[in-house]
Amino acid sequence: MEEFFGVIFAIAFIVFIIWLIAPSSKKKAPQTVQELLDNGIISWQEAKAIQKFEREEQIKSWVKHKLITPAQAAFVLNPNKAWTPEPQKIQKDNIPVKVKETTVQPVKTFRLSFVTAICYLALGSILLGIIALVAANYDKIPPAVRALSTLFLLCGVSFATFYTYVKGKNRAKEWFIVAGVGLIGANIGTISQWFQLSGNPMNALFWWAVLSVCFIALSEKQFWAHAWYPVVALTFVSSDYLKPVMDFVTYRVPSPLAGAFGIMTLWLIANQIAPNHNLVKVLKYWCVVGVVALCGLFDARLSFGHEISFPIIQKTGYAFRCIWALVILAAYPIYMMRQNKRILWGLLGVLAVALFTSMVQIPIVGTLTTLFILMMIALYGAKQNSEMLFNTVLAAMFLRLIGVHFPSPMAGMMGVVTLTLIGYQMAPEHKLHDLFKVLPAIACILLAIRFDIDLTDQRSTSFPLFKDSTWALKNIWALVILSAYPIYVMRKYKLAIFGILGVAAIAILASLVKAPVLGIIMTLFLLSLAAAYVAKKNDVKSFNIMLFLMFIRLVLAYFHLFATLATTGVGLIVLGILILLGVWFYTKMRDRLFQYLQHRL
Amino acid sequence: MKKYFVLLVLLFPAFFFMVWIGVLMNRVSQAQLVEVPITGYDPRDILRGHYLRYRIDSRSFYRSDYPDCQLPTGPNNRYFIPEKESAQLDSLFRQNRHRFSIVFSCQKGHKAIAKELLIDGRDWRDVIKEK
Numbered sequence: 001m002e003e004f005f006g007v008i009f010a011i012a013f014i015v016f017i018i019w020l021i022a023p024s025s026k027k028k029a030p031q032t033v034q035e036l037l038d039n040g041i042i043s044w045q046e047a048k049a050i051q052k053f054e055r056e057e058q059i060k061s062w063v064k065h066k067l068i069t070p071a072q073a074a075f076v077l078n079p080n081k082a083w084t085p086e087p088q089k090i091q092k093d094n095i096p097v098k099v100k101e102t103t104v105q106p107v108k109t110f111r112l113s114f115v116t117a118i119c120y121l122a123l124g125s126i127l128l129g130i131i132a133l134v135a136a137n138y139d140k141i142p143p144a145v146r147a148l149s150t151l152f153l154l155c156g157v158s159f160a161t162f163y164t165y166v167k168g169k170n171r172a173k174e175w176f177i178v179a180g181v182g183l184i185g186a187n188i189g190t191i192s193q194w195f196q197l198s199g200n201p202m203n204a205l206f207w208w209a210v211l212s213v214c215f216i217a218l219s220e221k222q223f224w225a226h227a228w229y230p231v232v233a234l235t236f237v238s239s240d241y242l243k244p245v246m247d248f249v250t251y252r253v254p255s256p257l258a259g260a261f262g263i264m265t266l267w268l269i270a271n272q273i274a275p276n277h278n279l280v281k282v283l284k285y286w287c288v289v290g291v292v293a294l295c296g297l298f299d300a301r302l303s304f305g306h307e308i309s310f311p312i313i314q315k316t317g318y319a320f321r322c323i324w325a326l327v328i329l330a331a332y333p334i335y336m337m338r339q340n341k342r343i344l345w346g347l348l349g350v351l352a353v354a355l356f357t358s359m360v361q362i363p364i365v366g367t368l369t370t371l372f373i374l375m376m377i378a379l380y381g382a383k384q385n386s387e388m389l390f391n392t393v394l395a396a397m398f399l400r401l402i403g404v405h406f407p408s409p410m411a412g413m414m415g416v417v418t419l420t421l422i423g424y425q426m427a428p429e430h431k432l433h434d435l436f437k438v439l440p441a442i443a444c445i446l447l448a449i450r451f452d453i454d455l456t457d458q459r460s461t462s463f464p465l466f467k468d469s470t471w472a473l474k475n476i477w478a479l480v481i482l483s484a485y486p487i488y489v490m491r492k493y494k495l496a497i498f499g500i501l502g503v504a505a506i507a508i509l510a511s512l513v514k515a516p517v518l519g520i521i522m523t524l525f526l527l528s529l530a531a532a533y534v535a536k537k538n539d540v541k542s543f544n545i546m547l548f549l550m551f552i553r554l555v556l557a558y559f560h561l562f563a564t565l566a567t568t569g570v571g572l573i574v575l576g577i578l579i580l581l582g583v584w585f586y587t588k589m590r591d592r593l594f595q596y597l598q599h600r601l
Numbered sequence: 602m603k604k605y606f607v608l609l610v611l612l613f614p615a616f617f618f619m620v621w622i623g624v625l626m627n628r629v630s631q632a633q634l635v636e637v638p639i640t641g642y643d644p645r646d647i648l649r650g651h652y653l654r655y656r657i658d659s660r661s662f663y664r665s666d667y668p669d670c671q672l673p674t675g676p677n678n679r680y681f682i683p684e685k686e687s688a689q690l691d692s693l694f695r696q697n698r699h700r701f702s703i704v705f706s707c708q709k710g711h712k713a714i715a716k717e718l719l720i721d722g723r724d725w726r727d728v729i730k731e732k
Binding site: 154 | 604607608610611612613614615617618619621622625629680681714715716
C-alpha cells in the first residue's frame, strides 16, 4: 500500500512539474497554421485549405508583380495539366524579366534529423562512459566522498541551468540539462554503492525517470521527451515500485484495454494542463504506440486462449471498476467531440469489440480489434497525406491477417513475401505498389531480427532450411521465396540477387558455426542493402534511417562484447568520440557518398 | 515569481538525494546489526565486474531468529567491491576454507541494508592485505 501511494505521489509530482514549468499558453496566442493545428483549433482539412489559399494568394501576387506569367501560375497551381510555355515577354529595353527563386513554405512537422540524433547518441555514450569510469575507477576514494561530490556537482549544474534559463541562453541551457539528467543517474549510482543498495535495477531507473523530469520539463527539444517516455514505460513494466499499479491493471482490472483507456485519460489530463508543453505534445505519439501495443496484447491473449473480461462486466469490485470506466467514458467524448469525430468512432469501436469479447471469447475478435485500431491509424495517415504511415500500417494489417492463417511467424513472413510478389505481378502499376515493396522489406528485416536474436541468445537458429522438424514443409516455403525473389528482382535490381546470395551464405555459415557475430552481420548486411536501395531511389530520409538503425545495432553489439565497467567506460568514451568524428566525416562526405552509391548501383 | 519556482524544481533532485542520504545514514546508525553467512549465487561465478553476487546461506542461519529484520530474499543480491580486488576475493571464495558473511543493519519496517563484508569475522580488506 505504501508503494502504491508512492507511485501516486510520483505521478502527481510529474504532473505538478509539467504544470509549473509549462509555457504560458494563455498569454501566447497561436500564430502559425502549424500552431493552430497543434492546439486543435483547426482540423487538417482546414489547415490544408488555409495553406492552399495562402499559396494561391502568393502566386497571384507573383503574377501581379510580373515575376511569373499567368501560364506558369496555372501550371504551379495545377501541375497535372500539361505545360504550355508562353512566348517570352520582352520588356521595352529587350531584357527578359528575371524570375526570382521563391519557395512556398510547407507546414513544418517535427523530425529528428539524423546528424543531430547521432550527435546526441555520441554525447550520451561519452556521458555514460564518464559515469562508468567514475563508478569503476575511484575505489580508493571513500564512497561517501564520491556520493557527496556528485551531489554538489548536481547542485552546481542546477544553478547553472537556472542561470541560463533566466538569461535566455537556450543552447547552454540544453547542455546543462544533458549534464543534469546524467548526474541524476550518477547520484543514484554512487548512493547505491555507498549504502550497498542492491535489488531490481529498474527501481533506479524509476527514480531517474521521476527526478529527471525536473530538468527535461525545461528543455525545448522534443528529443528528451521522446527518450523519457520509453524509460517510463519500461519502469512501468519492470520496477518494483510500479508493480502494484501493473498488478492492478493486469489482475484487478483484468483487461489490457482498461490500460489503453488509462493511457488515453492521462493524455487528456496532460493536454488540459499544458497543451503546449513538449512532454504533452510527445505524449500524444506515445499514447498511440501504447494503445496499439495494448491492443496487440489483448489480441495475443485472445489468440492464446486467455480469458479476457471487460471491467463493466466483471462482478467482483464492480463499483470501483464502474467508476474507472465511467470516468474514462465521460472524459473521452467531452474532449474528442470538440476536435475529432474519428477518434470518438475509434473509441466506440474498441468499446463495442470489448463488450462483444466479454460475451463471446473467440480469438478472431482480438484480430478484429487490432485491425480496427490499425485502420484508424491508416485513415489518419491518409488524411495527413502521409504515404509512409499509410503503407506501413497497411503492411502491419496485412501481417496480422497472414498471422491468422499461418502457424509460425516465420511462415507468415514468407507468406507475405510470396503474396507480395504475386500482387506485384498482377498489378504492377496500381497505386498500392509501394506497399508491395514495403512488405517484403519488413518481412526480411523481421526475419533477420529473429535470426539475430536467436544467435545472440545462443539458441539454435530456426532458419527454415536447416531445421529438422517438418523439414519438407519449411523447405518448400524457403525454396519458393528464394526462387521467387530473384525472378522478381533480376529484372530490376542486381542488388537484390546479391542480397539473397548474401543472406543464404550467412545462414549457411550460421548453421555450421553458431557465432552471435553472424546475427549482427546479417542485420547489418540487410540494413546496408536497404540503405543502398533507398540511396538509389534518392530517398535521403530513409537512407538516414537505415544508417541510424545500423548504428543502433552496433551499439547493442558493443554492450554485449565488453564486460567490465572500466573497459566499458573507456570504450563508451572512445565510441562517442569516434561517432562524433564519423558524423563530422559524414557531413563532409555525405553528398559524395550518396552520389557514388547512386552511380554504382 | 515563476523563475523562483523553476529554481526550486531544478534543486529538487539534489534536495531529494540529500534527504535520501540522511534517511539512509539515520537508518544505518540506529539499526540493530546482524551478521548473516552468505554463499555464492552461482558457485562458479560469484564475482561479476565490480560487485559480488550472493545469497543468504540458509543452512547456518535462521531468519526466524530475527523477525524484525527484512533480509533480502532473492538468490541474486549484490555487494559492491572494488574491481581490482575481485580476483583475490574470488580465489579466497573458491578455496572453501573461509566463512563469508555480511553485516546487515536492520530496522523494523524497513529493508535491511548491507553494511560490511566479513571473511572469517574480519573486514575483508584486512584479510586481502594479509594475503
